[in-house]
Amino acid sequence: MADLYTVNKSPFEKNSLENAIRFSGEGASVLLIEDGVYGAMAGTAVSDLVASATGRKFHVLRADLKARGISEDRLIDGVELVDYAGFVDLVVSHDKVQAWL
């Protein structure tokens, strides 16, 4: 089993997402929460970072996406939407959870 990284910072403000991806191993998952959800949007200056990170799975918390007025059809292809129960499932199904604060 692999690691789960949670990222809660906007990639336009901090480089947490970039670091999380760089330090993640093959098979790792990244969950975008809070302002981190901006990293799940297609067509931005950082979307290539996510789109080109092969071997990593990306998830985004639906409630936080909705709270910021981002519609689900603006997501980068392959990013999976989860609710809080899905967040719990991700925590359970990975070896370790590292909050990329």
Add this chain to the structure above:
Amino acid sequence: MKLAVQVNEGPYQHQASDSAYHFTKAALEGGHDVFRVFFYHDGVLNGTRLTTPPQDDRNIVKRWVELAEKYDLDLVLCVAAAQRRGIVDDGEAERNGKDATNIAPKFRISGLGQLIEAAIQCDRLVVFGD
């Protein structure tokens, strides 16, 4: 699965307290065991019963209390962080000569060892903060 949660930020300042609450609630509703929620740094402000938000706003402190009552959650405030921020229970009032207490029901004040114990005892530790 046995889970521990750490909250590092104050309510109404950062989303961490909201995220941690919704995560903890979902975990409990999903049948998982949340061994402890540890409040560190400004996170200890989640545990003052004197908080009085406007009626149309969420009451973050009360929400934790209600969740703890329903699931018998262990809500622990870091003692050093609590002392700095004026969160007081009976023991702390006595020890530090304070004339009042303000800790919310179901919360308790204890040491950082409680965080370490939770990290050791639990399968996962999930951290919310800035």
